[in-house]
Amino acid sequence: MKFALVAALASLLAASPALAQSPAIPPAGDIVPREITWLASRPSDGPVLSTxxxxxxxxxAxxxxFKLDIVETPDRPSYLQKLETLAAARQLPEFFDTDATPFADKLRQQGLMVDTAALLDSYGLTDQxxxxxxxxxxxxxxxLYLIPLEFGMEVFWYxxxxxxxxxxTPPATLDDLPALCxxxxxTGVLPIALDGVDGWPPQRMIAWYPFRLSGADYLDKLKRGEAKLSDPIGVKTTQWLASFASNGCLAKDFSAQGYTDARDQFTQGKAAIYYMGTWETEAMINEASQAEAVRGKIDYFTLPLTADETTGANEFFVNSGIGMAVGSTTFDPLVYDFVKYMLTRYSELYANTGALSPMTYTPEKLPNxxxxxxxxxxxxxKLGSxxxxxxxxxxxxxxxxxxQQQLTLLLQGNITAEQFQQAVDAxxxxxAPRFFK
Structure with missing residues (x-):
């Protein structure tokens, strides 16, 4: 069975000779209520799922x-494994979460995702x-084959x-950041709370220096094997990352801490810094859920600069989070109509939770x-371009x-920057040559 799944996934990931056609928009037929499914990779108590x-x-009503069954798997590595399994078996549900990753691009090429640019145009909602x-x-x-349901700036809450x-004081440069630890x-506090379970928060750290020094250029080359971590930017970045271990910035067991674990360390007064997006604003302003040592004492700073930066202070991680894809194999008039209703109602209800909407709606009265x-x-x-x-x-x-595996070892001080470079470059x-062919 495992061999068959691996073979099916390999077939799915094979390069498509031509882009498969997206379903007709709008689909023909009547709306017939039934149960539909959303495979979600988001915090269960977060504003997206609640809304x-x-x-x-x-x-x-x-x-x-009609019923929407939300199948939650907030642990991102476990979620991705589930998504790959369903994709290989051609059993993707009506909705599923994914970023615009190389894997998702293969699903698009296979015709397994609805063209959401055309979908939003048909609703007249694109400009919103x-x-x-x-x-x-x-x-x-x-x-565009994904619908954004979030919008946020990633910041250092402190x-x-x-x-x-x-x-x-808040660091002026990236080199100042580990020096604070x-x-x-x-003083007896953990310098930086970090979600290590999900993999992506540590990976944000490796992205900071290259973005400041080269924008997207270095990553574009690195992912294809046209640049290496042993190149000057990579060496500077990995040596800097190693200093987080030597300066005692992170908890020794950060790799076992999840999303809410890291947030709770900060809001309960155990950690001084927590890197996460402004989608956490509600947790930062809800003093009733905070320890006394935290109430009224939270602020944030954005990504510090470097000596030779090519990007500006108003340019950093700004994104709409993981997107929601609409599966093509189950796309019908009900799905089309529900998505339209959801997006028509979503922005106001979501913004009223205190989160920033991916649409331009802003509540007349700011939350709290x-x-x-x-x-x-x-x-x-004021954000840059x-x-x-x-x-x-x-x-x-x-x-x-x-x-992700090697980053954990590097940030724990269990391998050197050179060993990290060698493992990832290899x-x-x-x-990369086989995947990006």
Missing amino acids: VRQIADEYA QHPG FRPVALNYDRFGDGS NKAMFEAAGV PKLAA DAPLYAKIVAEIP LYAVPWDTQLDPKSNTVM AIAEN
């Missing part, structure tokens, strides 16, 4: 017999989305009181009248797995 559940209940939200979910050729007690640790939320909203119009791209959405799957040299 969609509310909308699905409304729709069900108007369409007896923030351009950066849509652009983040596009594939390399500019096509505890102002802890910084003051340690006699430190010994002083913060000396929180100054922190107002600060974030005011920063959006470039934004960093997550490495886990760009590398081929096998090389990405190797990088993986890319072996896998």
Whole structure:
């Protein structure tokens, strides 16, 4: 059985001779209520799923017999394995979460995803989305097969009181960041809370230096094997990453900590810094759920600069999170109609949770009248034209797995920067030529 699954997946990932046709939009026929499924990789208690559940209940009240079954797998590695299994068996559900990864691009080429650019145009909703939200979910050729349900700037949340007690200030440069750790640790707090289970937060760290020095150029070459981690940018980056271990920046067991574990370390006053997006704003302004040492003491800073940066202070990770794909094999008038209803209702309900909508809607009254939320909203119009791209959405799957595994070892101080470079360069040299052919 395992061999058969591997063979099916290999067949799926084979390059397609031509792009398969997306289903007709809108699909012909009547709306027949039934149960549909969304394979989701998001926090169960997060604003996206909470908002969609509310909308699905409304729709069900108007369409007896309808039900949206949300199958949650917030652990990203486990989710991706489930997605690959269903894709190989040609059993993808009505909706499923994915980034615009090389793997998702293969699904698109196989005709397993609905063209959401055409879908949004048919609803007349394209212009209501923030351009950066849509652009983040596009594939390399500019096509759009995902619907953004989030929008956020990725920031370093920090505890102002802890910084003051340690006699430190937000870092002006990336080199200043690991240098803060010994002083913060000396006060008895964990310098940086990090979700290691999901793989992508540590991978953000390896993306910071290259983005500041080269924008997207280095990653574009690295993923194809045209550049290496043993090149000057890679050497600078990996040596800098190694300093997080030597400076005691992270918990020794960070690789076993999940999304909520890291967030709780920060909001319960155990950690001084927490890197995550502004989709966590509600947790940052909800003082009732915070420890006394945290209430009223949270602020944020954005990605620091470097000595030779080519990107600006207002350019960093700005994205719309993991997108929602619409499966083509189950696309029918019901799915078409529900998506239209969901998007018509989504922006207002989502924004009222305190999260930033991927659409341009802004609530008339800011949630909780929180100054922190107002600060974030005011920063959006000032954003630059470039934004960093997550490495886990760009590398081929096998090389990405190797990088995530080796990053854990590097950040724990169990391997050297040189050993990390060798392992990842070897993986890319072996896998990238076949994947990007």
